[in-house]
Amino acid sequence: MEVNQHSPVGTHHDDHSHHGHDHHHDHEESNNFFAKYIFTTDHKMISKQFLITAIIMAFLAMGMSLIFRLQLAWPDTKFPFLEDIIGRWGKDGKLDPGFYLALVTLHGTIMVFFVLTGGLSGTFSNLLIPFQVGARDMASGFLNALSFWFFFVSTVVMCASIFIESGPASAGWTVYPPLSALPQAIPGSGLGMTLWLISMALFIASSLLGGINYVTTVLNLRTKGMTMTRLPLTIWAFFITAILGVLSFPVLLAAALLLIFDRSFGTSFFLSDIFIDGAPLDYSGGSPVLFQHLFWFLGHPEVYIVLLPALGLASEVISVNARKPIFGYKAMIASMLVIAFLSFIVWGHHMFVTGMNPFLGSVFVFTTLLVAIPSAVKVFNYLTTLWRGNIQFTPQMMFAMGLVSTFITGGLTGIILGDSTLDINVHDTYFVVAHFHIVMGSSAIFGMFAGVYHWFPRMYGRMMNKKLGYIHFWFTIIGVYGVFFPMHFLGLGGVPRRYYANTAYEPFSVFMDINVLISIAAIIGGLAQLIFAFNFFYSIWRGKKSVQNPWKSNTIEWTAPIEHLHGNWPGETPVVHRWPYDYGKPGSPDDFIPQTVPYSETPESNTPEDLKH
């Protein structure tokens, strides 16, 4: 690859003239703003591009959620500033019911796809796969850059849809037809939905380009000694995630394409027997349930596309900060593989009451509840890793612990939703909203924060402020539980989700106080994210300079120079001699032994098992 040609390798590095040449080359590059920051093919820069785009999108989506939380908690109050922000959608300080649905839809779409898929995988797979497997860059730097650019354009298209006359897509992030197919049914299903579909198609292209690259890099570009069972769990998680994405995203693309055909070319894949706006439509023979099958065939693996990278990041962060090897390394890999496999055969649990054959429902109950087993194994392995550890509470460790807590809480309520009998009455209520925001939303975002705090020095050569990190964590976890724990009760009270106001049924007014509480918690949690944003951007320029290996970590990304250079390592890529989790090994003078240290140098700590290697 191009990258390899320019990389100073081995003896070349020692040769003064070549070194000078490299320096000149770097100099040339950094002079050109566009080449360095925009059209870069360097994985480190691309990961920053993903991260910063995702942070901006996350604030946008969070802002949307705060607007609709205002409406839900204070339905009778006018908020004049709404008109300043969203114009005619907030006329006289009242949120428009149609725009409420648009906000709900965009909040979900942006968070799930742009923040927790593009942002999370895009950032950390890009940063860590080459660094932790000991590669000079991704297998294809060009495809990688293309992946970011498809992603960026898709976010631009999605944002553009907010500004059009008929409003953005408003049929919920799952865009079930016929609602999403018929502009007569809801204004957002006009141009807004078209832009949604275009944006999603671009996003899928981005995701596939990224995924193929990640898989190829992990399989082919590992440095000497880096066997698959010496890979950090982060890499395993990204690797499995990428495979999931490559297999499932094309199905969403198929669904989107068929929906485009139905919308624009008069086909009837998902539509049949419709009478709307005083006239029957000519669609015949299609099935709305088919769309749901296609959507959730991606949609469920998508949950793990979001979650697995977070779990991978947490595994690494917990082990480093507990100064203890991750417990059950192989069981962790096995459980991720099992989860990944099962994730393809559980999609029907989103459809128990949609008119799908109930017998099929039984099968999905069975497969769904099986997912709880590998998940339980992961939780117990995390707990055992903490047991008798020596825990450093860095901000990343706090967020990783928060992840374990929310993963447990949300995972348990998943058992109720996965049971078709119990799902009948809580399906599409706030119980579901509570469940997936805790298990998927919060866990994944906690994992992402853990990753940012941990690898920030690796990205920017500076440290983030820890004190602000602690404040950020405590407000965030209090916010998360404050928002989503009370929602379970709304769900058990039968309050449907996606309701602009709970005025349809008078007894729901008993939940008013809870709704106020939720919104206050949301505002507090939201404000806490400003602390993070400040800390992040402040530290990029003004943070304390990082040392070589700030967290005393074993993995090989910390052996590369702090200053980024093309090809990551100035000389040969490091050679790996052991697994990444030798923390607190008895006999060793330090409480960590980096992967690059051969067993021959550590006779005092070698175990009989090690000698077999």
Added chain:
Amino acid sequence: MNLLLTLAIVFGVLVLVRIANVAQMAAELSGENEDDEQDKSNKWNGMGFLLFMIFGLALMTYSTIKWLPLTLPVAASEHGVKVDELMDLNWAVLIIVFFITQFLLFWFAYKYRYNRNKRSFYFHDNNKLEAIWTIVPTIVLAGLIVTGLVEWNKITDLATKEDGIKIQVYSKQFDFTTRYAGKDNKLGASFFRNITDANPLGVDSEDVAAKDDKIAKELVMPVGQEIELVINSRDVIHSVYLPHFRVQMNAVPGMTTRFHFKPTVTTAKMKEITGDDKFEYIMLCNKICGVAHYNMKMGVRVLEKDEYTKWLRGEKKVFEPAAATPATPAAPADSVKSPVASI
């Protein structure tokens, strides 16, 4: 307002800059090295986790006691009682697991916070332990799966059920209409192309079974009788959600879905049970269906059988003989010719 907001933001940023700077400077001035600094953070945050657990679990318990009475009252249907029992069984298991695991997580965080004179315990594999926490959850889950599926099959297996009183719930943006099958307990066929203002359900006037069908704007059911809801939609997907009966089924255009259940508590009885003489059952749309989704609902009443019969007698027929609704299909002539209709 905007000025105020801008000022607040500027002020907030300034405060954060101060915190960041002061924290760094304080550490440098006090001559504390980074390890001392980290020791302090470990102490405080370790305590934080312990307190968070204690207060968190206490608050959760308190709010559960406080809010549980706000949730749905006892199930008003035969299968609903079973669903609730099953739910309680699940909660019992889940709450135990929740408390144990959260306790361990936060307790370990506090107990094993960093001590620079200590080493962690190098312990990375134990097949026996891992086997235990693979097998135990498997057994527990098997129990939950089986009990759940047995009930699910009973609820959904229409073959084993006695014939129910057929009531069609017909959905459109943004209301429901009900149609009662009448004496023959057969609903006349309906087709979307028959829809007119006078015949909003598109019932086929030629169908003999439709002759005695009655139409209403509320769902009224006799107590203790098997009911078969026949669910249709004419535009987008809606969902028929009867929370008090633990009943939910989507209304899908182009197909018919069904839900069989037996109401067991009359509205009058439920008023007694809840101690609320204004209590009424409700049917809500629970699938996003458009701008007024949140207002799509229908009143529901459960009556004694004779009251029900009396009520039904008073309702109007789909085709009143006197009214002599024209039976011609309402579809505009040009809508039939499009070739894509058959794709």
